[in-house]
Amino acid sequence: MHKLVVITLALLFSVAANAQPPATHAFQLDNGLKVLVREDHRAPVVTVMVWFKAGSFDEAPYETGLAHLLEHMMFKGTEHLGPGEFSRLVARFGGSDNAFTSYDYTAYFQQYEVSRLPLALELESERLKNLKIDDQAFKKELQVVMEERRQRTDDNPNALAWEKFQAVARPGTGYAHPVIGWSNLLAQLQPEQARSWFKRFYVPGNATLVIAGDVTEAQVKPLVNRFFAGLPAGDTPPRPRQAVNPPAGERRMTLHLPVKVPALYMMYNVPSLTTAEEKKTFYALTLLGGVLDGGLSARIESRLVRGQRLAAGAGAGYDGLNRGDGAFTLTASPNPGVSLDRLEAALKEQIQQLAQTPPSEAEMDRVRAGVLADQIYQRDSVMGQAMELGMLSTLGLDWRLSEQFSENLEAVTPEDVRDAARRWLVAERSAVAHVIPEEQP
Structure with a gap:
């Protein structure tokens, strides 16, 4: 790893660990x-x-x-x-x-x-x-x-x-x-x-x-x-927990719409921080999202967009702060001459590689630093702090979790990321859509 990157990572983790x-x-x-x-x-x-x-x-x-x-x-x-x-x-x-x-x-x-x-x-x-x-x-x-x-x-x-x-x-x-x-x-x-x-x-x-x-x-x-204090208490309404469990099975759809370019959507039903049996699952899926799409060095950007030039644009992300289950999503638009089937296969290949071989420690350090930096920047403003506190409390989570974020990320191993890909990003939990420009009259 480049010396400057190593120094930057060390500084980020030092700030997170020592800041009061x-x-x-x-x-x-x-x-x-x-x-x-x-x-x-x-x-x-x-x-x-x-x-x-x-x-x-x-x-x-x-x-x-x-x-x-x-x-x-x-x-x-x-x-x-x-x-x-x-x-x-x-x-x-x-x-x-x-x-x-x-x-x-x-x-x-x-x-x-x-x-x-x-x-x-x-x-x-x-x-x-x-x-x-x-x-x-x-x-x-x-x-x-x-x-x-x-x-x-x-x-x-x-x-x-x-x-x-x-x-x-x-x-x-x-x-x-x-x-x-x-x-x-x-x-x-x-x-x-x-x-x-x-x-x-x-x-x-x-x-x-x-x-x-x-x-x-x-x-x-x-x-x-x-x-x-003078507001009447009222009755707190029930809010049943909802989850896609057991898995719904693979779902596929083709949409013909007046879009300008074709698009590929892929989503996996995965646990959120509130529904995961083991809370480490949330942090492993967060880092898995960063390995696939965490800047120019991430796998999708470096391999499929700039490397093989299969996609004009592509990305992945984990939405894990929900009351119900979360979602792991991948989206992409193919370059001219590239079919949606080929692009879908290429994205799934990146997932399979992670499910078979854990990311390197250097890759994990880079992704952790990026995820941590995003959180630090969001908390820099008063509004950002109020948003974080309100969201955690309203989801039924302990607001102190934000103070433990760095520590919980650090506890995730490369093998945890591999196991998350292997367990959760599977066909029976997936939905896939091919969005195709409809023929113009």
């Missing part, structure tokens, strides 16, 4: 609300996030898109705030706000200069106590979301191809339908369904409040009690 984790405090209100406070005194700023264990994963088949639609309605008014006034107040006091819905959770955030922390907490408690879902406002926002779907998916052949593939790749789980919802069901949603969703899932015992920035626990606790 920032002070983090956890407490819980009597109504069930979990609170995490992360101290970061580098700048006088604060991020406030409220996370709910409510995502499209929790939707019944007839209500797809409801979690995302309710996210929109959370900005449309309360008993004391008119439509859009929430965000206007945030902007008036120099802040920014937004929200996002995923399969596993919905989260809302505000960012300010630190003296505005009371305002942020008061605004969040206001919409939890006094949200109004007006029938006309709901119908208007439903049209906005349907237009969003048209632009992002229905009029985007590549997004449409991925949506169809996802439905086959993760059968029997809440991950099989899109977060934004199926268009025909989305159009039929009613205001009362949104009100019911809010009552079911937006209760203190189903939420985590994260406050990160130039704050202390002593500052935060009285404010949290002031604005949130």
